[in-house]
Amino acid sequence: MITEVTGIQTIRMLYVQLLYRCNFACQHCFHGERLQHSDAFTLPQAITLMRLMHKEYGTEAVNFLGGEPFLHKDLPEIVRYAKQELGLHVEICTNGYRIERRLTEIAPHLDLLRISLEGNGATNDAIRKFGSYQGALSALAYARDLGVPTGATMTVNARNIDEVLPLVRTLQDYGARQLKLHHLRAVGNAAHHPELLITDQAAYGRLRDQLRTAELSIEVIVDEDLSEDGAPEICTADERAVAIPRVEADPRGALTMSCKAVGKDAHAFWYDKEAGHIVHRPSDTDELALAVPDVVYARA
Template structure:
């Protein structure tokens, strides 16, 4: 899976966003650059799928061109991760080429809107409902914070009623905007244990995937490649062309590899602080 951040620009400035001040940066992939990277990653590195994200991918003017090329020309599985805010027209346009729409939510009603944007909760639900009507599979993501840890189950129930198949729970990492909002951090890690118990005891009609850092003792140490080559299952490209292998390195300048847009190639630029040299542990996800 290639996670392709098409641009930094977003119509939100969420309290927990890992981009932080980069939301104001103008860096972005053109459609030509995006399809060149998609083709290179498929031909040289065997990628089978792409998730398009940002920033907010639906504000990228050339999103339909990228989606159509990835699906029709490359035969990729195409997913989009979005805030779901007023995307109805463009969602309808790209629906025939889209395998999964994943909408980010941070709780129910005002809890979500307080972290994201006023009116964003209802808009996200409307987008999920439209996707269902367009026969597009849907999922959701939620970053677990001190404000919303008690709303995981209620949100899951709302999502299930809309036909959402999967809820993915992320651990909050104190980078970007989240670094300015330490009050969002869950300081009592026993709360993660209680959440897991509740998930185990509650029969939900959708799959819940959990970042293993959401536990009292944290995730097992699974590191980026450091002892020779091994296969990895994801690469994330930011709008500058910086490539990241571990979610725990996303939002930090710890890139060992870069995609050079002008010459369509990937280069290795090792440093004393890159994710391989350190090495940065990978994120481990498991079914709740």
């Protein structure tokens, strides 16, 4: 269905938000009130979606997220199927809070564990949850000991922009391979925390200069919106691209092909979880009709 409508034939990575439920309520979370919703993928639904994407669009990697993916009761079986049956590159994005027991189960099938952090110590805990910083470091150390490669994500905001480099150095000490920096978008919980929004666009330029001149052993990937000029306005749908890097499925089955559309009701395609196929549900406000550009990432 996606190919027929857009011309896209290949989608490299599938992001699966397994459930909305989370043990955190972070101030910047794009899910907002949906954190309280019960929508979730069942084991058969997740398997069917992965199989469909792999067969029809050549998908070679999957990233499981939520909500908090480690709260999903079938996570070990889902991860095991993705790796053993489909041969996918498997990543999980998690808050890392008390995941050690379940991480042991899935470690042999996991290619990357990415933990969300918003700064060092108290800065992180104020945005995410008290005790979450130490919990994340514990998970990083545990994963390292299991031989699981690790990385981190950070959503840059007014409260933590000065802690990017200190966090990078902490991650280096824990053996993490990469930090991915996201631009804060005023959706979900972030819409209720305007104090997190950065009003001085020059601050992004200063951050990028710091990253360029720092001697770092860790790879830092930066959302191009974190620049004084913002990201290029690129929309793959307009260009009739034959390959795109990602598609994301939320717990309802809504699909998005642009990070900038995630967290908004702008869905041209849905995965019908009961029928097991993708359907086209166009509207005047979907991501194709609005030509929503994707996020562009680049090395710092």
